[in-house]
Amino acid sequence: MRVYLDQAATSWPKPPEVLQAVERFFTQVGCNVNRGGYAAAYTAAEVVLETRERLCRLFGFDKPAQVIFTAGVTASLNQLLKGLLRPGDHLLVSALEHNAVMRPLAQLVEQGVSFDRLPAGPDGRLPEDLEGALELLLRPNTRMLVVTHASNVCGVLLPLARLGAFCRAHGLWFVVDAAQTGGVESIHMGAMGIDALAFAGHKGLLGPQGLGGFLVRRELAERMEPLVAGGTGSFSHLERMPNQLPDRFEAGTLNLPGIFGLHAALGWLERTGIDAVRQREQQLLERLLSQLDGLPDLRLLGPRDPAQRTAVAALDFPGRDNGEVAFQLDQAGIMVRCGLHCAPNAHRVLGSYPQGAVRLSAGWYNTPQEMDYTAQVIKRLIAG
């Protein structure tokens, strides 16, 4: 049996219409947008606009021109952090952030930006007195709060609406990394007070790799310097980047095969409904976890309650080498991700640093049989 349980890294397989849309791009469209005055280019431009509109609907936003395509969450967070923060600025981050936040921040620290981490408990959850904990960290120069919506290590969900309300009350920009939750958890930028949201096209959104982006409120977009400058196919008489959105942050040729694929994936998601996706993924993970509950020499990181987590299970096998466990799973055809998952501090919080953990993540296309098989293999491993 071949079981793909690394959906938190990238989802696989994709809905068949995603592949068909990418093929349609290459066989029937093939051109660029904003550059050609012919019918195919207008068709492509329509798909690009509709993709921005679908992303707005999914994320509770209403400004398609402020949906910016990039190569992924990493590129989006680099743009947002480096484009908005200036020497002397301070920001707050959660203790669970991915290196897509922490590494750009490390570069910014060298330029005089400083940050504090909001503490998290040993199961990854934020303090009960969240507002009190945030207030303790505030400084007169605090500009921004950046959080991941869910930990990519243990799946714990962060309370976006509460964090957003705090940011509004204290004049902070609220930037959210939705890599792990886009297409699975409901997100409403307006209701949650989110100023900028970074998304990955290739995880829960079920599109191709190499495409992601961010949705950003105008006030932030106007303060933000583009990290990459170049041709936009518009305002070509200017030798500086135009102010027009999304052009200002989309220099260079767009990833059109990726956008065609994402367009189809978002159509699939709209028809299927993210509640159905979440429910199915949770049922699958629950089926696995319920067979592992109470086993000796096995520790689940993060909260056990499915309402507080995504369909990600990070397992620590005390007394064993987690890398060896992942190898044994691979031998049995089960694909998982072992190590620190680009989030070393999350592992520190969860007590799994430096040994890391074995992460299994379920997606729409996994099956109950795969979960049963995986549980059996893990039980055999522990018994052996």
Ligand code: PMP
């Ligand atoms: N943030 C989180 C929480 C992630 O899980 C990931 C993907 N591992 C990223 C950021 C980076 O996403 P991408 O590789 O698509 O840029």
